Structures are given as C-alpha cells and as structure tokens.
Amino acid sequence: MGDAGRLAGRHHEYDCLLTASAVIGLEVGDWGTRGSTGTESLADTRASEHATCIGAAPGLTMFRPILISTIAWAACALVGAGSAFAQPSARRPNVLLIMADDLSDDIGTFGHPQVRTPNLDRLAARGVRFTRAYAQFPLCSPSRVSMLSGLRPDTTGVHDLQTDFRTIHPDLVTLPQMFRRAGYVSARVGKIYHYGNPGQIGTPGLDDPASWDHTVNPRGIDKDEEPMLTNFTPQRQGFGSALAYYASPAPDEAHTDGKVASETIALLEQHRDRPFFLAAGFYRPHCPFIAPAKYFSLYPLEDVRLPPPIPRPADVPSPAWFTNPPHWGLDQQQQRLTLRAYYASISFLDANVGRVLDALERLGLADNTIVVFVSDHGYHLGDRGQWMKQTLFERSTRAPLIIAGPGVAARGAASPRIVEFLDIYPTLAALARLTPPAGLHGRSLGPLLADPQAPWDHPAVSQVRRGAVPQTFMGYTIRTGRWRYTEWDGGARGTELYDAEADPDELRNLAADPAHRATVTDLQRRLRQMIADGVRRH
Numbered sequence: 001m002g003d004a005g006r007l008a009g010r011h012h013e014y015d016c017l018l019t020a021s022a023v024i025g026l027e028v029g030d031w032g033t034r035g036s037t038g039t040e041s042l043a044d045t046r047a048s049e050h051a052t053c054i055g056a057a058p059g060l061t062m063f064r065p066i067l068i069s070t071i072a073w074a075a076c077a078l079v080g081a082g083s084a085f086a087q088p089s090a091r092r093p094n095v096l097l098i099m100a101d102d103l104s105d106d107i108g109t110f111g112h113p114q115v116r117t118p119n120l121d122r123l124a125a126r127g128v129r130f131t132r133a134y135a136q137f138p139l140c141s142p143s144r145v146s147m148l149s150g151l152r153p154d155t156t157g158v159h160d161l162q163t164d165f166r167t168i169h170p171d172l173v174t175l176p177q178m179f180r181r182a183g184y185v186s187a188r189v190g191k192i193y194h195y196g197n198p199g200q201i202g203t204p205g206l207d208d209p210a211s212w213d214h215t216v217n218p219r220g221i222d223k224d225e226e227p228m229l230t231n232f233t234p235q236r237q238g239f240g241s242a243l244a245y246y247a248s249p250a251p252d253e254a255h256t257d258g259k260v261a262s263e264t265i266a267l268l269e270q271h272r273d274r275p276f277f278l279a280a281g282f283y284r285p286h287c288p289f290i291a292p293a294k295y296f297s298l299y300p301l302e303d304v305r306l307p308p309p310i311p312r313p314a315d316v317p318s319p320a321w322f323t324n325p326p327h328w329g330l331d332q333q334q335q336r337l338t339l340r341a342y343y344a345s346i347s348f349l350d351a352n353v354g355r356v357l358d359a360l361e362r363l364g365l366a367d368n369t370i371v372v373f374v375s376d377h378g379y380h381l382g383d384r385g386q387w388m389k390q391t392l393f394e395r396s397t398r399a400p401l402i403i404a405g406p407g408v409a410a411r412g413a414a415s416p417r418i419v420e421f422l423d424i425y426p427t428l429a430a431l432a433r434l435t436p437p438a439g440l441h442g443r444s445l446g447p448l449l450a451d452p453q454a455p456w457d458h459p460a461v462s463q464v465r466r467g468a469v470p471q472t473f474m475g476y477t478i479r480t481g482r483w484r485y486t487e488w489d490g491g492a493r494g495t496e497l498y499d500a501e502a503d504p505d506e507l508r509n510l511a512a513d514p515a516h517r518a519t520v521t522d523l524q525r526r527l528r529q530m531i532a533d534g535v536r537r538h
Helices: 003-024 063-080 118-125 140-149 175-181 256-270 332-362 421-431 446-450 514-536
Strands: 094-100 127-130 185-190 214-216 244-248 276-281 289-292 369-375 401-404 413-415 460-468 471-479 483-488 495-499
Touching: 094 332, 118 127, 118 332, 118 369, 118 401, 127 446, 140 175, 140 421, 175 185, 175 276, 175 421, 185 256, 214 256, 244 332, 256 276, 256 332, 289 332, 332 369, 369 421, 401 421, 421 446, 460 514, 471 514, 483 514, 495 514
Parallel strands: 094 276, 094 369, 127 413, 185 214, 185 276, 244 289
Antiparallel strands: 127 401, 369 401, 460 471, 471 483, 483 495
C-alpha cells in the first residue's frame, strides 16, 4: 500500500474511533496519550503522535482496547453501510489560537506609524482585524478565563490572579475543551491561562488540565538575564509589574518566546494529519521588556515619541487611575527608554508569530486552519501618566483581534464594530460547525467575517476591581459605537461619560453635563442590565 493509502487508512480508523468514543461517552483524551504536562520539549524529543490504531492506544487498561475495538468495528460497519449514524465528512478546520501578553494595538496593521509588525500585517491581510475589540477585565487571569469560558468575570468568579475557576465551576466546558470533546487534538504551548510572567515561566501556573491533551511550558534565557535588567520602578513588587528592560545578546530561539514558536511548530508537524486546536501563548510584550538587541535597534531613541503631557482632570473619579503618582515618577528619558523597549518586545513577538505562520504554510495547513490572534487586554504607554493596564479607559480595555482562515470571506478588511473577547468562543464554534455549551455570553462574529460593516448593535462591557480585600468595589464600563459610560461602586464613587467621536482620547468627562443626562440614564440602564445578566446566567 502506498503512502496515500496508508494515510487514508489512518484517517478512516481515526474517524471510526471518534464514532466509537461517542458511543461509549469517552473524550479523545481517554484513549490517547495525555502528552507533556511539564517542561518536556517536543521540539527536542519529537515525541511520537498519539496512537490512532484501534486498540493500540497507550494508557488504557487491558479490557478497554478490546471494548473500543469492538465498538469501533461496529461503528465502521455502520459507516460503510451508509448509516446515518456517522457519515464521512470533509476534513474539519484546524484552529490556531495565538495569544500575546499585555499587547496594546500599537502595531502596524492597526495604524501605528512606527512599530514594525510585518507578520501580523500579513496575517491581517488574509483575515479581518477588529479595531474595536474589548477585554472583559483588563487583567491577565480574569480576562483569559472569561475569554476561554465565554462567560463574564462576575459569572466565572475570577477577579484576581490567584483564583482557579475550577474551584467555582468544576464542570465548565472551556473553548479548548469543546474542541477536545469533538475529537480534536488540543494542545497548549506557553501562557494561555494565567501564570505569573516572569515569575512562573517554565511552570503550568493556573493552567486547566481538562482543556488539553498536550502542554509545554518553555523556559528561556530571559529568565537567567533578569539580573541584568534596568529597573526604573524598584518600588513595585517584582519584575512582573515593573518598568524594566534589557537588550539581550542572545538569539531569538534562546528566549522563552522563541521556544514557544519552536514548540508550536513541533506540534504542528506532529499533528498535521489530524484536526487540532493548538494554542500558542507568547510572553511578550509583558514586562520586563527583554528582547534580543536587534529589535531595540529598530527604534532609535531619538525617534521615540512620548504622548503629550496632559494633567489629570479634576472631575475624573480617583478610582479611574491605576498609575499613582503619574508615570510612577519616571522622567521623560526613562519613559522614552521604556517605550522603546516595549516596541522592541512587540517586534520580537511579531518575528516569532511569523515563524509559526511560515510553518503553517510550509506544512500545507494554512488553507484549512482558522487563525485567531489576540492579546489579553490593552496597555497604557504613558498617556495621561498611566502605564500598564487595570483602568477602564480605551487604551486599557481595547486590544488587537485578528481572525483569518476558512470561513473568513472579507479578507484584508477592518471591522469598526464593537466586539467583545467573549465573542471568540461562539465564533470558533460556528466556524468549526460545533455546538457550544448553552448560556455563553458572547455571540458569533460570523456576520462581520463576511461583511465587516454589517449592522451590529452590541455594546462591550468591561470591569476592574479596586480596594483591598475585603473592602473591594467594582468599576464597570459600557462602550457603544459613540459613547463610553463608566461607574464606580454603582456610581457611589463617581461616574464618567466620554464621547468617543468628538473626544477619542477621553479627556472631557461629560457625566455631570445636563445636556447629556438622557444619554447617561440610557447607558446606565443598559450597563446595569448587562451586569445583572453576567451574574445570573450559567
């Protein structure tokens, strides 16, 4: 039998085994190997593929191969007889989820005049980029859990960096878990669920084992280079919340993000003949800003421009601010050095994304792989004295989102519609023709993938928490096509209203203006209804 015949036979056995698994209620992970759960390197070991021959799957007890083989034989007989029980179908689309950490929309394809991201630009050229996509909570873990569960943070119960959502929702079906249950190989490299960056690099952190067949936790030379950092904010706790940088002499592949790319490519090679859901979680441009020196050279310091200095308006509630005092005391030269390091980290991220995209094309997978590129939230870069995330302003809540691949008709287009990261889960379910769990809070972006200008009247809601436990309170914001309305502690600690058309930088708070009383009333009603829905549903 030739290679093509053997490959067809393996696919037939695999489809039959999926049918058998459905009959007896097994997940694919019950009959396949679980794969790496630590720091084992797939790129180094080139671990063998899951066994797909019926009855040959490792990790099973003695009787289960016989049981599965028998049921699979019966299922295959039904398929061969043309039974409606299971019909052969075209190869299902793969999914490649690429996540950045703390990436603002300061990238080329989103209009930044200086930051160089040629690989993200070419991904956007074959997909739809969403220029107004919003995180539900501009902090790593709450945002990622919300995105991967399809539920608002008040439903998941995750408002911090320590809570494991499984302690609250043990039976929740996550986005990768939905694909895994549908027979996909589900694998993760790097940071998808939260763990501390850089403190927990090389560990699983708050990972969710039920989501994956394979996991790889890379650790690169950047961890060893931390003593060389220039840290402008030593008063802040740890490098994970510091404005610190280092231009590394080490090559790309030696860094953690370089290893994420290498391990992702290894998994693509390993599972190229099976449907896969592969999540590649990069660590840049999260601080500390460590990247190979060549990326710093792309941004001569004299060319780096700081945002204009703008004093804080007196009518903005104090909980609105995260960076206190403004800039954490950095002078303009320190701000410029920090901004250059952030840009260098973005270009380094882009180079590694490009390696993965090149592998997709080399392996002949690009045409049948849905690619989603997204950050976990936005990022302040000195505007109004703010840095990092954890505000409810535009720069913190908005982040890049690009979707490309099969099912995306409007290639190379931008959609200005307001969308939420909650929409990613139902969108991928629809593109892969899978049925998602009931009660998701988002909606499929399918209409906008066909026509980015299609009618779409769905606002975005984001939230952050202020105060120390147990004296905490929430801030919530609703973003429509024109307005942003924010209230702190139910309005008791202040409200904000910004006209995004007339005031895109959100410099004039109109909440107390009598001329906009009706707008405030309407947005307050809509926001509170969505908050209530986010608490009640699921």
